Structures are given as C-alpha cells and as structure tokens.
Amino acid sequence: MPPPLAGLVGSLGLALCVAIIGLTPGADLTTAALAGIALAQWAMRCEATKTARALAGLTLAALLPGFLSYVTPETLVTTRQWLAGAQALTPSASLSSWRPPLLATLTLMLLALILLLRQRAYLGAPVLLIGAALLLVAQLLAALLPAPTIPLLLVSHIDGFALLALAALVLAQLLLARSWWQGQTRLNRSLLPAGALMLVTLALWQYQHRHSETTLYDATQNDGARLAARLSDDIQGHLEAMRRFAHSWQLLNTPPTDEQWRSQAARLHDGDFRYLLNIAFVRPDSLIAYVYPRNQLNRDVLGQRLYEVQTQSTHALEQALAGKRQTSTDIIELLQGGPGIIYYLPVYNAAERPVGAAAMAISLPLLADTLFDALDPDTALLSWHANGRILARFGNTRRQGPWAHHYRLDLSGQMLDVVQRPRRDYLLAKLSRLPAISLTIGLMLAYLLYMVLYTFKRLDEQNLAFRNSNALLKTEIEERRRLQHEIEWLARHDELTGIANRRYFLELVEAQRNTRPLSLVLCDIDYFKRVNDQLGHLVGDHYLEAIAGIGQAVMAEHDGFFARYGGEEFIGCIPGAGQTRARHVAETLRQRVYQRALRHADGNSVSLSAGLVTHTTGPLDLPRLMQAADEALYRAKQQGRNRIENADIAGVSDV
C-alpha cells in the first residue's frame, strides 16, 4: 500500500475507533485507555510528538496499577488492598470494573509503549507491536471460540465494542509502522524468533490460566464437599448419641422423671449439638411431657399434644410410639417457628413396652448458624434448599464469583441441597498469579531476545560496513603509495626512456664524491634533428629509448650509471675508472650505438659524439667537470662527430 493511502486508512481507522469508543456505554478505565491511545496515535500521525507521548504516558500510568494487581503476589499486596485502593477512587468499584482484563491491559500498555518509544525500531518498538497484535488475536480467539467448561473468573478479553476498538487501534498502529520500518531487512530476522517466543508464551499462559482456574474451582468445590460431609457426620454422630440416650431409659425400667430427663438431656444438648432446638419426651398420647432446654421457646410447647398441634409430624411420631424403630419427619415448620426436622426414638421399659418417645428437633437455621459460625462470611455465599425453598442463607451476597457448587447433605435420610457460591474477591485472592507473571516474563524475554538479535545484527552490519570501508581505505592507501612511488620515480627518472634524469644523476654522482678516479662521459646524438624532421618524432623517441638502453647496459657492465641529461643528450659516470678505461667504455658505447642500425632517412647509421672527463685528485667540482666535458663534446662535434674527445683541464689525468 503506498504511504499516502496507508496514512488515509490509518486516519480513518483512528476516527472510527474514537467514534466506537464514544458509542461504548458506561465509560470505564478500558474506555478511557482506549481513548487515550487513540488520541495519542492521532497526535503521532499529526506529528504532534510531545502530545502523543504525554497521552501515551498518562494511559500507561493509568493502566499500571491494574497490571500490577495481576502480577503482585498476594503476600505483598492483598486483593483486599487493591480493592480498597480502587474503592477510594470509586466507592462502588469492584476489581473487575476497575481493571481491564489482563490481555487487554497488556495490549494497551504495549501500544502506549510503542508510542512512547516513537516507533523506534532500535528501541524494540516492532516487537512490542507484534506482541500487541498477538495478544489481540488471542483475545479475538477467546471471544470467538466456544466457552470453556467452567465459567472463567478472569475473562481474558474485553467485550464487544471495546474489543473492536482495540483491534482498530492495533491495525492503525500496524499501518503507521509500515512506513517507518519499510526496508529494514534486519527487522524480520530479529522479529521472527521473538515473535515465536511470544506465541509459545501465549500458548503457555492460556494453558496455565485455564489450569489455575480449574484447580481453584476444584479446591473450592472440595472445600464445600468436605463441609457437607462433616455436617452429615455431625448429624449422624448426634443421632447415635440420641439412640444411646433413648436406650438408657430402658435400663432404668421406668419412664424418666422430669428431673432425670433434664439432667440427661443437658449432657447431650450442651455439648456440640447446639443446633438441637430441644430434646423432648413425648408420651404415648403425643403429649410433650418434658423438654430441654426449658427456655422461652420450649416452655410454650410443653404440655401440647403433637397429634393436635403438629399434624405434619403425626405419621413419624405414631410409628416411633408404636414400633421399635427410629423415625423422622420431613422438613416441617417447627412449633417454635422456622424449618426443621424432628427425629423420634422410641423409649421402652424392660418389658419392651413403649412408654414414650424421645424427640430431637433440629432447627435448620440453627444448624446452619452452627456450621457457618466457623466460616468467614466473605469467602462464599452458602444457601440450603429443600423442595425449591431456601431454608437458610449465609454470607455476603455482593460480588459473587462465577461458580456455584451444589452438594447433597444427608441428614440421616433427609436430603438437603446446599449451594455454595464462593465470592469473587475471595477467589481472586486465592487465584494463582503465576500465569500472569509467566506471561509478563515471557513477553519481556521476547523483547530482550529481539533487542539482542537486533543489536547483534546492527553491530554485524556496522562491522561489515567498517570492514568494507577499511578495505576501501587500504586500496586507497595502496593507490596513494603507488602514486607517491610514481611521483618519486618521475622526479628522478626520465619518463620516455626510463633511465635516471639529470637530477638523479647528480645525486648519484654526489654519492660518489670521494671516489677517485671518477669519469664522466657526456654524449649527444649526432644530427638528431634530422631524425625527427625526416622520420618523425615517434621514431626519434624510439631511437632515444634504444640509445638509453644501450648506455645503461654499457655503464652497468662497468659499475657505472647512465642518465638522460636533457633532449638528445645523455651522460654516464664510471666511478673508479681512469681516463683510459673510461675512454674504452665510451668507445664501447659509441660503437654499440653505431652498430645498432638506428638509421637516418638516407640509410646512414645514427651515431653519437661524447666528451670525456676524468677527475683524479682534489675536491670534486662538478660544474667545472661538466663544463670540461661539454667542451670536449663540442670538440668532438667540431671534429666530425661519431667520436670521443677527452677534456683537457687541471686535475684531470690519465691515471
């Protein structure tokens, strides 16, 4: 997509996002954070960088406490404390209303960070964006996939419009990023492993998240089941005691007196079984003869005939009074008020004749109170049901969790339904923070991995560029050295013939300043102008080269050196050679040139003339020697050319 079009789509996306946020009913922190990021992105697009960063920073700061509440261990900051903090701001706030779901919080925080980093690739903005995109996909999947088997306590995604708005923000950020990061090949290679790590982290989080919630679900369910079992055992134990109590009258062989009844029942009642409304002795005619404890409630029932006042219990009582077995009523309305169950146990004399029945009235609200006494009302809401009617209820009804555990309580034949609803805050306090912590650590590791790879690749590229420039520098140095060498060579040599020039020759002679004898041979090609005129300068150049080569070879044979003195003039130096040897050398040179068959236009061989000077004693006076050699050369020319003349000056000898 070309950049202007991408910009347009990005702007439209942002506008759409702001509009959607505006439509979201009930503004909360999620809505505020979405609006903050949308505005920050907008500001970034308008290149109002400072505003964008300020908005992103504010959003990040607003999301931070919520995020910390997900990852801080309960031992450091309790759920109650987080809740108290939230309620200090909004009294009606609950943890869920106060903080966005974890994945949404992380996505929004990553988007804010990207804007704070001003999209800079070397600060890790691309990997944060990939993280935000993956988190968004996870939320979309969670919203689209079928619901899990148990309702989750921590839903991982925000709902409806907010989720759409979040998707628009991530998309807009991706479009904005395209133009910033286009052409950065090293990005892809660093992003891939970091993205893969994030993917694994998200999958692991998903597993841990479900697992920890299921574990907590099972734990609360088991707690409830244990409670129900304990209660059933309690009732059972009590009935056992009652049986023994009823049996004890048989041993006495007489029906109990009021006093006896009271003292025995007190022992039974005042122990653990406070949920017994009373323990009564019912005569065969259903009259309540004694009752313990004799409090206000029970005093009113004393002397009443159950067959008359409590017809619901008649059937069970008749059976107990007539037969030999223990009976119990259904859940009935007790005479003292409230739902309850009455257990009847026959009392016999020694002849096994029924003399009455022991009645044990269990008040269900009292039983529930006894049980709930040991419980914290903030952990769960417990309710007892029978025949569709709520018999007792315990606990705080506010902020209930998503789970309801159902149990059947066996009250020795009477079944009671118990429903336990753990409270959300209690569950949140119990819920493991490990999934959120490992998700955060995974994302941070992916970020670090990206930074390491990216920095490594950057260094690698810089290193390569450095090596390239180094190689370039080396080539340049080589070239400069070669040029320097060439300049130096050109400063000392004749370019055409390749032999030493006058300057170098003088340097070489200077080096031989103390050598005696020292001979100089100044040569000039005869009629060279004709060569140029008649055969052309190219041929002239070629002849000069050839003669230079001959001169250098001859001089080298005699440990001397040869140079072009200027134009068609050459000069040789033979250190240690006296006049005779020098003349011999000069003759050799003249002959070789002549014999070389360098022809004039008329077919005659090109020749040279030379002036020879030999210095034997005294300090070296080079100008004087040169002058003498030149004069000798002049004479050679005068005397017919193709010949050698000796100089005739003082200090020159024929040694």
Ligand SMILES: Nc1nc2c(ncn2[C@@H]2O[C@H](COP(=O)(O)OP(=O)(O)OP(=O)(O)O)[C@@H](O)[C@H]2O)c(=O)[nH]1
């Ligand atoms: N081709 C060519 N000619 C050169 C070069 N340097 C000098 N010359 C020529 O050498 C010639 C020298 O000529 P002259 O000094 O008149 O002497 P000449 O013709 O050699 O006659 P004599 O010296 O009297 O024998 C000139 O024509 C110069 O142009 C060169 O590098 N290449």
